[in-house]
Amino acid sequence: MKTQTRHTRRWPASLAVIAVLILQLLVPTQVNALPRWLMPALGLLLLLPLIWTNPFHLRRDEPWLRWVALVLVAVLVAVNAYYLAGMIFLLNHGDANQGVVLVKSALLIWVTNVVAFAVWFWEIDRGGPFARAPEHERDAERPDLMFPQMTVDLPGWKGWLPGFTDYLYVSFTNATAFSPTDTMPLSVRAKTLMGIESAIALLTVAVVAARAINVL
Template sequence: MSKPMKVRGPSIRHTRRWPASLAVISVLVLQLLVPTQVNALPRWLMPALGALLLLPLVYMNPFHLRRDEPWLRSVAIVLVGVLVAVNAYYLAGMIFYLGHGDANQGKVLVKSALLIWVTNVVAFAVWYWEVDRGGPFARAPEHEREAERADLLFPQMTVDLDGWKSWIPGFTDYLYVALTNATAFSPTDTMPLSARTKVLMGIQSAISLLTIAIVAARAVNVL
């Protein structure tokens, strides 16, 4: 007589916070490498400001999203807004640098363009992660919150296959969306649904296009 098979109950899987935090920390470290030719601000200012905004997020939820406080999401939105604004400032500094005929150092241009482009991808990945369907807490099934309507339509949300019916996007998925949008200057496999996401993707594409078409092209000519 065979023993009855034990059915395991659904385990609670907490949404991970550390990938987004690690991405932001990486960007803050990169800010220390921005050449002084395009940055008139003190080099430590941006990393220090970003660290101050990131500290409460990491302290409250170091590895997983367990403590849901409304003010935490406001801090996160301010953090990514600062990242994007400062990155746009760096891009404006590069364009000003190019327009005055002093941009004859190819390595400086390539380094600046690469840092601006990487920061652009990571900052908007965090932004998409924070706004889609009301944020990661609203999307997480372990929290008793009602998610808002979807801002992004992932391919996994359109298929009826085993293993994908209760799929929830993680930070890696939003990082991929930001990467493809910055590379193709338009959505690829994931479509924006809400007006705010279309605005965000448009701004990200514009920053990426200016960085590659103006700064990187000039750097190649110099080299």
């Protein structure tokens, strides 16, 4: 009987990026001086070749696809930082009664921050998802993140590999606690990304806190 090869799923990461692009359409114009459709269109343009070549699972491995994926997450983070700058400017120079706009913008920026860095962690850890996938004949690089499952020998967890949900959880807890929680960064690039994500999340929360202090 022929054993079926299990392929690593790509669709959760693609779905998360699509959700972020939709959220960008909701960013208030008060913090975004550019056309509302411009940033989502740029992100979609970069996402399309990734979906076209690997719509559901990681089957086709091309060096240029990895670069497209890394450029995509870099663009998402850069655009989000631009929105954050616009929100800070609005806080200092906008109408004092625009609290709803600030809170809405902060929520969208925070969620985008979590998803974008989750995809980034997913794309770099051990050389990327193709390098981690057991069905591909590639040697994975040394881990960038140390998950708890990698440090203990528990029944049923032998040969465990992180999926996109695990990286999403890492990104969520890092943005919430402004520091690593159960998963530790090992490489310089992982520490750098975690530091940037925490800084964006902290500034986003600080803007809302400053607005609340002004109201009180």
